[in-house]
Amino acid sequence: MPQRFGDGGFDPEAFRAFLARAEALGFESAWTQEQVLGEFPQLAPTETMTYAAACSDRIRLGCAVYVTPLHNPVQLAKSLSTLDQLSGGRLEIGIGPGDKRRPFRAFDADPATYIARFTEGVRLMKACWTEAEIDFEGRFWEVQRARMEPKPYQKPFPPLWFGGGHANALRRAVRLGDGFFGAGSTTTAQFREHVRNLRTILAEEGRDATGFPVAKRIYIQVDDDATRAERLVTEGLAQIYAGLPVDLTPVGVFGGPDVCIRGVREVIDAGAEMVLFTPLHDGPAQMERLAAEVIPELA
16 A cells, blocks of 8 residues: 655545555555665554555555564554454554664664564564463563453454564464565565475474465566666665665566566465565556456466
């Protein structure tokens, strides 16, 4: 969903129209990303989804992903529980630990312990969402004889999608999560390998793969001018991933409809059961082209 606005640039009418059109076109969900400190202006995901909940009726609302070690898990659990109630149970939650490049010190977090904070924070959020009386004693947080109401509208809590492709991240996803969300910054070949490893871990952990959905973000640009499409993708990815000293253009799917259809089909064949289209320029127009020229050919 539209999220990148500079100071004074948010247009409520256009935002409402975008969501109404997404619902009319039959899209299943609309997603945000999280950036607290960064190079470009971007609205916060929770507040954006809350506004979106009031502007829509059916479409599910998600964030891919919250970097949860940058949050207090009790406060985040309360905000997300509230949003799930306000939306009538339409919330999807993507979470990940981030990496050592994140500004953990700005959030009173030790970068040496961010993985431990991540796993403990997930356990504490689940306790807040499911336990009538919360008693939690961890390394970083302690809660004694507390209550949090209301619980999420969805029981026991909204779907938890885990990001990250490392073997350890995939194992955490299987043990703690409800699904796996492949990053937009990975190629289709990398994603295919992640899915292959994920299925091995699911079998080892005794979890049914059919009940553990797999998704992937695709940075996409449908444009009959292939040169312009490549330029827009290159520029957009360079801005989003400004801290990475690599050209991420190869992760994108761009060009005419036939090229995009092939690129998206390859991602689906690699294991994606849900595809999150993330255009890098002119989102409303891209949504129309995807719905008219790409998605019908994927059925």
